Amino acid sequence: MTGGPVDDRTDHGLRELPATDRGVLVTGASRGIGRAIATAFAERGDRVAVHCTVRRADAERTLADLPGEGHILVSGDLTDPARVEALAAETEKALGGIDVLVNNAAVMVAHPLPSTSYADWQEAWRQTAAVNLFAPANLTHCVARHMITGRREGRVVNIGSRGAFRGEPDHPAYGATKAALHALGQSLAVSLAPHGIAVASVAPGFVATERVAGRLEGEEGERIRAQSPFGRVGTPQEVAAAVLHLASPAARWSSGTVLDVNGASHLRT
Template sequence: MNLPSTGRRVLVSGASRGLGRAVAQAFAANGDRVAVHFGSRADEAGETLASLEGGGHVLTGGDLTDPAEAARVVDEAAGALGGIDVLVNNAAVNERHPLPGTPYEEWVALWQRHVSVNLLATANLSHLAAHRMIDQGGGGRIVNIGSRGAFRGEPDHPAYGATKAAVHALGQSLAVSLAPYGIAVASVAPGFFDTERVAGRLAGPEGEGIRAQSPFGRVATAPEIAAAVLWLASPAAEWSSGAVLDLNGASHLRT
């Protein structure tokens, strides 16, 4: 997908592999400069950085569940890039915890972890980056990675589905409050897509059933999702602020 390059400064959270890497690559191919954030996978983040077209890209590592670390990540990215024009909130966890088979202590811990990473880190990064955009003037973009599970239900991953629904709601609230500053905020809600994390499931016995969820008979690729993120961050997509864009190959149709 080729969009007019504006030489923007882009921070992508959780960009060491998978969708985050594909998003970073899409922006770099578009002529933008990217800050590649990682939590613990420094080596894989380095591979992402090395794969990016163009120059001026940087790495920034930190635990986003720590508000002070989140602030440092944004400061580091803005300092290296000279500012932030686009934030992509991609960092997330998705650990299996069906209620009937999960002990209470584990249940509590996993809910706290999902809320800390998927929701609070997204809220904190959005606050930090938006204030940078406001101070810079000229507007900006925030794109959140949500999930089809927010609408379809996630019986084996309920905290994931719930926190992604909250991310969608957060994005819509911020779309209203940040519009006067020229900052557009939107979310994508992907269905199943092929990454390293789910490769075993797709290759195993349940793979056929997962692919059959879509009438196309396949799952998405990470670059397909990244292309939508790139468009939502583009100057042409300002009027999509507040949208939650379904990217699920007609596997779940909302009414």
């Protein structure tokens, strides 16, 4: 039978996500995509924890520009498991609960194999894996356990990459760790569903941020824009819109998905 009313009750009597006023933790929110994501949640009435590791001045600007009230600034090295655990607890208390976690913080260290020494190769992999994979894995564990203990529905959205599918020849550790992050999200989508927690990932293509502004100039910029049939690159706001959707109550059934946000610059089959 179709066309009947939809039963939107949660399983096991969990508290549903509210339409607004959720507690949201966004890692790496000092600028770029993280700043756009934090702003998008604040604009819809959520309370946002703006995380930074080193760019505190930029994070303070992000925080100051957020609309609404109840936002906080949190800092800490996400590669330190003890700090991650404390950060999750501090944010949980300050926001009155974390309903949404966005794992956005990442590093991209150039290390093309033909021109990279073995020592530098190992260091690039160590640093990239620590930030892009182990940090979100640890933080998701800590935040999800708070959600489970509080018997609250929750959302986790990971910021992956198109590079997980098309390869990153100059940044192989980045492509590999983003692929692993997608796989982690899908594993946790199955594991956490009985607890009312949905997990999904966004895989952006090239996005115009402060970090890559120089690459969008001259001939290189023309080549990058030509990757998409739209003839341009993405914006942080377009990535934020995808995150906002996947974190919404309506997107519960999209748990486990990896959503491409790349302007048709890479099509998967």
